[in-house]
Amino acid sequence: MSRFSDYIQNAFGFSPAEAEGIIESMKKPIGKSIRINTRKITLEKFKLHAKEQWWTLTETDIPEVFLIDRDDTTIALGNTIEHVAGWFYIQEVAAAHPPYLLKKHIANHPDKILDMCASPGGKTTQLADYFPDSLIIANEVNRTRTPQLFDNLDRMGYDNIAVVSCDGRFFQNFPDFFDAVLLDAPCSGEGTVFRDSSIVDHWHEKNIDRIAKLQKQLMETAEAVTAPGGTLSYSTCTLNVMENEEVIDSRLQKESTPLTELFRKRFWPHIEHTGGFFASIFQKKNASQTEHDYPVLAAQGQKNLIVTPATKGEREIVERFISKHLKSTLKNGFLYVTKDGVYFNQRNLGPLAEYFFFVHAGTKIGTVKGNTFTPTHHLWWCLEEVSHIPEFPISSEQWASSINHKQITVDVPDGYYKVSYGRGTVGICSVQNQVLITKNLQ
């Protein structure tokens, strides 16, 4: 009997045989599931498209999330054009619940949402999809995990996310600041045993104590930064009580708690056939809003800002390109520049840059070198008028060959094309000397 087996017997009253059965089912692989990016393709179109690819989609309780089964797996799901173009995110069903439940229970339209522990970005992009007019501030403290987050944000292409990178407890400087907060806490990961069985084999209560202490501090911060009347989600991908009930109860049991609990659920792998997970939702009581003087902390005085607003000259270069080559204009929004490229955000990050040190700023639309702008395929989604742009439908054979060659030989005049595939749009790509350049896509 393992320590973990002893623990779940004591904590949840399972018999030894039940506990062993549960641990066995935790180790079994779970079905692959995806969440559709409804800003790029409608659910109806995606379902038709999937049928035409001979993909079997099975509905879940979340309308945008499906279990997926494919006969032909010669191309890994992550290399399919649908994935690369950002039509879906590979996301575990249980893990898709916090943003879904937050949306379900939210009372008022949230203007600013904080995703306190964001990488690799499953829940961040889900929030961006559900709240297209809100600004999502995604935070990831671990710089070795921000590239993964950036890759996913760039692939999914939402224009209402900005990223900061600090310890979640830093936000305590901003009481009542966010209309909704998602805290998907770092945890011991018992619910991910289907990926790595050593998690239960090496389970020790001592390690849980350490992480539970951090979770309580993050939860206290999350409560503080949620605005009165706002909504807060606390979740983990672990099953023990110390990282779940004890964390939320540490707030709820305070005499002056401002939180009302709206929902809590544990996903058991042997019942739900998902990963193990815990989700809970709270509303902060609607007190009269106190005026706060937020400290001008992060970005002020920093010479090496990672994200800066585009200069007038940089904006002109982008706009000139769009007008000349695409006969269009940018949607209303703001341009930001990093060393990696130019980003479009429908929201003005300017006022918030006094408080937060942004490291990523929205949809990556291209790069500027000298006077030259080179677009990414995402530019498509940030243009005002697109109906006149010529279409180039790409076939699955062409895509398969392009995975290695990063380009496709075509027989159309040079220029910029809306690349489509099946039922959806991939984005803008250029044709030069009878070659459609797809390297930006990968």
Ligand SMILES: C[S@@+](CC[C@H](N)C(=O)[O-])C[C@H]1O[C@@H](n2cnc3c(N)ncnc32)[C@H](O)[C@@H]1O
């Ligand atoms: C469960 S993962 C987040 C998964 C993500 N929400 C998603 O859906 O893709 C928890 C994250 O918390 C981060 N983390 C660890 N310590 C933290 C801290 N003190 N403050 C904020 N985030 C922290 C970890 O680096 C990790 O990326």
